[in-house]
Amino acid sequence: MSAPLDSRPDRDLDLVLFGATGFTGGLTADYLAAAAPAGLRWAIAGRNADKLDDVRRRLAAERGVDVEVLVADSTDAAALSDVARRTRVVATTIGPYLRHGAPLVGACAEAGTDYLDLTGEPEFVDRMYLEHHQTAVRTGARLVHACGFDSIPHDLGAYFTVQQLPSDEPITLRGVVRSGGTFSGGTFHSALDQFARATQMKQAYAARRRAEARPEGRSSRAVRGRPHRDPVLGYWLLPLPTIDPIVVARTGAALASYGPEFRYSHWAGTKTLPYAVGGAVGVGALGLAAQVGPVRELLKSKVPQGSGPSSEKRERSWFTVDFVGEAGGRAVRTRVSGGDPGYTETAKMLSEAALCLALDDNPRTAGQVTPAQAMGDALLIRLQKAGMRFETL
DSSP, rough: OOOOGGOOOTTEEEEEEEEEESHHHHHHHHHHHHHHHHHHEEEEEOOOOOHHHHHHHHHHHOOOOOOOOEEEOOHHHHHHHHHHHEEEEEEEEOOOOHHHHHHHHHHHHHHHHHEEHHHHOOOHHHHHHHHHHHHHHHOOOOOEHHHHHHTTHHHHHHHHTTTSSSSTEEEEEEEEEEEEEEHHHHHEEEEEEEHHTHHHHHHHHHHHHHHHHOTTOOOEEEOOOEEEOTTTTTTEEEEOSSSSHHHHHHHHOOOGOOOOOOEEEEEEEESHHHHHHHHHHHHHHHHHHHTHHHHHHHHHSOOOOTTTOOHHHHHHHHEEEEEEEEEEEEEEEEEEEEETTTTTTHHHHHHHHHHHHSSSSOOOOOOOOOOHHHHHHHHHHHHHHHTEEEEEO
């Protein structure tokens, strides 16, 4: 069980944001400055004091908000521990997480501090479960990964859809993603690193499967299929090799409302067959290129971290995730939609999730938990109020 909000009276901060000097982190700081309620005690943290001071001054000038600055390098265990023990919630945008993220997760788990990130790296999530889940259960910390476009629209969209289906029947659900936008440099770098670490990723997944308890009398898993045309949505479907279906299936294992047998499949949707074929070829080529170190580094240099598209380009970007669920002879269609997925909406989702953990009445959980498992209805309401659409079609 996680500790109630008032059980940590020694914490002088409600929320700390790591990574505010980067592009996505800067958008997250802007969003928090605009959306946080009066009286929220929050700070920005990172390794470069001068850049952090620049962000602090900008927030004061543009938003009229004064935030504290905390200097802590991602490799400095003592500094990270000090930060974690001062606050109730830590959110971080500093990736790739497999390279930079583990010490901060450990510090939060030990301190009983809630932790959120934007990772889409399955190996990182599985390793953090193995290393820190039991500690977090003991201290009451909630470790919530994948709180951006990976994987909140999919996890909360599945949650929204399942609530409209009978919970005593097997449920099959598919999610179909479409978007018009640019994904972040951090996401691209993480994807290339994961392609290059397929063996290590499988080993971490297998180790977690051996260590993790299964739900009694129920089953939940992600399933893959071959490309095909969806008879309901009319799109050509391409299996999408992201962390999202894993997150959805783990929520299904944790929550009895997902039925006695829950199966989820995850797809990219295109209107025409040539686009589907081109997407499959492109993903395959990227996976092969990532196996060659110099080629992988060259690809990374083409999409640098810490930079992003103009506000005008972000305003033209969009995403949709269509869900089709079936259980007990009943079928339901829903859709989650929003604006720019890689930056603007990701900053919104991370911010609202952090505020949700800091301020809202959430389910009693602890350890490594999914966004829907940790926050459920409270986060769904926040996202809807913030402009993300959850619709039954």
